[in-house]
Amino acid sequence: MKKLIPAIFLMVLVPLASFGQFNFSGDLTPSGMLRISDGSLINLPFRLGSIEVDYARGDFELKTVTALETRWKDPELSEDMFLLREAYLMWYPAFGEVKLGKMIHAWGAADANNPTDNLSPYDYYYMFLTGTDRKLGSMSMAVKTYVSDFQIELIAIPEFAANRFPLNEPDFPIDIPVPDGAQYFDPENEFEVGGRLQYAMGIGDLSASYFKGNDRSFSPAGLEIDLAAMMSGGNPFISHLTYRETDAIGLDAVLFPGNWTFRGEFAYFRTQTPEIEYDMSKFTYDAEYLQSVIQVEYAFANTVQLMAQFISNNNQKVESSMEKDGNFQNLEIMLQDISNHSLDPMRAQIAQMGVPEFSAGMGTPFAMIADQVVILSSMVTLLDNSLELSGMLMVNLKETGYMANIGSTYSMMEGLNLETTLGYFIGGDEEGNRFKQLEDFSNLKLGLSYSF
Amino acid sequence: MKTITKHIFTAMLLMLPMMLLAETGFELAKAMEDKSAPTDMKSNMTMTLTNKQGKTRESTIRSIAADDNRKQIIWFLAPADDKGVAFLKIEHAQKDDEMRLWLPAFKKVRRISSKKKADSFMGSDLSYEDMTSRELDEYTYEILGEKVVDGIDCHILESTPKAGITRTYKRFITYVSKTDLVSILDEAYDTRDKLLKRRVMKYRKNKGYDLPTEIFVENVQKGSNTRLIFSSQEVDTGVKADLFQEKNLKRMPK
Numbered sequence: 001m002k003k004l005i006p007a008i009f010l011m012v013l014v015p016l017a018s019f020g021q022f023n024f025s026g027d028l029t030p031s032g033m034l035r036i037s038d039g040s041l042i043n044l045p046f047r048l049g050s051i052e053v054d055y056a057r058g059d060f061e062l063k064t065v066t067a068l069e070t071r072w073k074d075p076e077l078s079e080d081m082f083l084l085r086e087a088y089l090m091w092y093p094a095f096g097e098v099k100l101g102k103m104i105h106a107w108g109a110a111d112a113n114n115p116t117d118n119l120s121p122y123d124y125y126y127m128f129l130t131g132t133d134r135k136l137g138s139m140s141m142a143v144k145t146y147v148s149d150f151q152i153e154l155i156a157i158p159e160f161a162a163n164r165f166p167l168n169e170p171d172f173p174i175d176i177p178v179p180d181g182a183q184y185f186d187p188e189n190e191f192e193v194g195g196r197l198q199y200a201m202g203i204g205d206l207s208a209s210y211f212k213g214n215d216r217s218f219s220p221a222g223l224e225i226d227l228a229a230m231m232s233g234g235n236p237f238i239s240h241l242t243y244r245e246t247d248a249i250g251l252d253a254v255l256f257p258g259n260w261t262f263r264g265e266f267a268y269f270r271t272q273t274p275e276i277e278y279d280m281s282k283f284t285y286d287a288e289y290l291q292s293v294i295q296v297e298y299a300f301a302n303t304v305q306l307m308a309q310f311i312s313n314n315n316q317k318v319e320s321s322m323e324k325d326g327n328f329q330n331l332e333i334m335l336q337d338i339s340n341h342s343l344d345p346m347r348a349q350i351a352q353m354g355v356p357e358f359s360a361g362m363g364t365p366f367a368m369i370a371d372q373v374v375i376l377s378s379m380v381t382l383l384d385n386s387l388e389l390s391g392m393l394m395v396n397l398k399e400t401g402y403m404a405n406i407g408s409t410y411s412m413m414e415g416l417n418l419e420t421t422l423g424y425f426i427g428g429d430e431e432g433n434r435f436k437q438l439e440d441f442s443n444l445k446l447g448l449s450y451s452f
Numbered sequence: 453m454k455t456i457t458k459h460i461f462t463a464m465l466l467m468l469p470m471m472l473l474a475e476t477g478f479e480l481a482k483a484m485e486d487k488s489a490p491t492d493m494k495s496n497m498t499m500t501l502t503n504k505q506g507k508t509r510e511s512t513i514r515s516i517a518a519d520d521n522r523k524q525i526i527w528f529l530a531p532a533d534d535k536g537v538a539f540l541k542i543e544h545a546q547k548d549d550e551m552r553l554w555l556p557a558f559k560k561v562r563r564i565s566s567k568k569k570a571d572s573f574m575g576s577d578l579s580y581e582d583m584t585s586r587e588l589d590e591y592t593y594e595i596l597g598e599k600v601v602d603g604i605d606c607h608i609l610e611s612t613p614k615a616g617i618t619r620t621y622k623r624f625i626t627y628v629s630k631t632d633l634v635s636i637l638d639e640a641y642d643t644r645d646k647l648l649k650r651r652v653m654k655y656r657k658n659k660g661y662d663l664p665t666e667i668f669v670e671n672v673q674k675g676s677n678t679r680l681i682f683s684s685q686e687v688d689t690g691v692k693a694d695l696f697q698e699k700n701l702k703r704m705p706k
Contacts, residue, residue: 021704023704025532025535025536027532027533054704056703056704061703061704090702090703092699092700092703094694096699097699097702104559105559106558106559106560108560130557130558131555131557131558131559132557132558132559133557144699146694146697146698146699151698200550200563201547202544202546202547202548203548204563205563254563256548256565256566256567258567259565259567259568261565299568299571381575383503384501384503384504384505384507384676385501385503385509385575386503386507414509414510414531415531415532415533417533449533451531451532451533451535452532
């Protein structure tokens with residue numbers, strides 16, 4: 001049978017190729033990041049390359065994107081992975097387009113930071129990249145239709161997909177507080193829907209969107225007390241995490257007043273912890289928050305572009321509570337009754353226990369770092385478009401924090417680019433300052449990019 | 453006296469056809485616009501960019517245009533790092549033109565300001581303004597004379613944007629073939645009235661149309677140039693209006 005497989009493959013492939021159109025493309029992108037402080041290698045996974053295979057016949061297209069992820073050392077931290085990032089069928093009827101399969105979605109008018117873009121989860125290993133490189137595909141169906149100056153898009157996601165977080169990753173700069181042994185509750189209702197309406201005006205485009213689904217980032221659901229573990233001298237606390245149910249209403253626009261370009265996005269989120277039938281002390285959240293991005297662009301000369309972006313995350317209302325279960329109450333009573341001082345650390349721990357602070361589970365990833373930032377960036381092309389230089393400065397407006405990034409892309413020959421990026425972080429001494437945590441991540445990134 | 457009068461009358465009779473046939477600049481421009489053109493055109497092109505150091509970069513492009521080039525969709529097929537990028541242009545009479553760029557790496561259709569007419573199209577010497585039609589009524593015209601260009605007898609036509617019309621060029625000098633009424637050479641002057649670009653076009657006859665086979669654009673001030681060579685052309689194939697929609701930016705070109 002195995003000997004027949006190549007023959008069967010050819011019997012299927014040749015007719016397909018005869019009656020349709022195959023298209024192959026891809027890239028090789030080896031890169032490395034060196035810590036500025038001591039020159040050591042930052043050992044995080046990266047995508048060594050990817051390949052895209054498209055097949056088109058008539059009004060149908062099949063698209064696949066596969067990538068290879070690896071790391072330079074300590075392979076035990078993760079396995080090399082061939083990732084099928086996207087595989088979906090597209091149909092182009094007269095009324096618009098229909099897509100079905102595993103795919104990455106992109107909504108929003110602003111660049112890189114999109115509060116209204118919540119359909120696809122983020123891969124936080126790649127959160128400092130742009131575009132689809134930092135997103136993950138998910139099983140979904142999308143229908144888009146064009147009526148005069150309007151575009152209407154509807155999306156259904158039957159299978160929930162969460163953000164991918166670098167947990168237990170020593171070199172990842174942001175501390176993601178997940179307790180040891182934490183257990184996850186999948187969303188009660190995995191089915192998610194979204195819709196977007198876009199109107200093309202003379203002066204620009206205006207869009208409104210709605211998404212009903214689940215947070216892409218987990219949040220605390222509760223605490224379970226394992227008395228048997230405590231009796232045997234172990235940690236009695238088992239953390240449970242879940243994904244809140246969230247509705248997101250969005251507005252975004254791109255406008256061209258004079259020689260300026262204005263891009264803006266506003267998203268309102270309403271999020272609630274779902275009912276969980278489980279014997280534990282429960283944390284519940286009922287919150288509303290707003291995220292916005294306002295972006296202004298100006299092209300001074302043909303090769304120089306400037307962009308300023310203001311990103312904001314505001315909690316409008318946060319109601320949270322902890323409902324202690326019987327085991328928790330019994331533990332509190334037991335610790336009060338027993339005078340053994342070896343239990344003092346546990347008494348202190350219990351006394352400090354409460355509902356963890358609320359954090360947004362959806363929206364722009366930079367909300368994880370700061371509530372209000374300003375980003376200034378510029379790009380210039382030199383040497384007749386052979387060299388592209390870019391610079392970016394991010395300033396945290398709520399507490400001391402800066403990120404500066406200088407990059408270059410040099411075209412060595414057709415399809416082959418040399419890419420360098422210098423990223424530098426400065427944080428203040430405030431407790432929990434995220435930018436301070438990022439200081440040791442200041443790095444020099446070197447990479448080659450070959451497209452075929 | 454009678455003889456002189458007779459000579460003057462004879463001269464006027466001889467000059468009368470010339471006086472009747474002498475056209476204004478506007479009439480020449482109108483005649484060029486009224487010349488029969490395909491309802492649509494599909495073409496494959498190679499675009500070669502050459503910088504002042506002589507370094508070249510070649511792109512392969514598929515283009516479909518209709519409605520006298522007021523609607524156009526372009527797909528970049530090569531090189532690899534541009535492959536998949538597509539551009540849609542729709543010129544409107546009553547509102548700002550629409551220009552949209554499909555960026556596969558972002559999975560987004562990015563609307564571009566139509567006011568950025570001076571911006572370079574994909575790094576070439578063609579600006580977005582160069583790719584849009586010149587509206588007949590937005591310019592004043594004057595015939596400056598005649599010249600033979602590449603063996604072709606031409607009118608020299610100067611076009612100047614009217615007051616209130618915003619353009620990146622101050623004026624154009626176009627060398628128009630007398631027989632075919634097509635532009636052989638087009639010189640664009642910047643706002644300081646210095647020669648900025650020179651565009652040379654070559655044509656072939658197909659189905660009664662004069663179709664461009666090569667367009668050479670030189671940025672005189674930068675020292676760079678862009679050459680577009682048309683490798684295949686199909687006209688009047690019945691391109692439908694709904695081809696010029698965003699969805700077709702994302703799919704492989706037909």
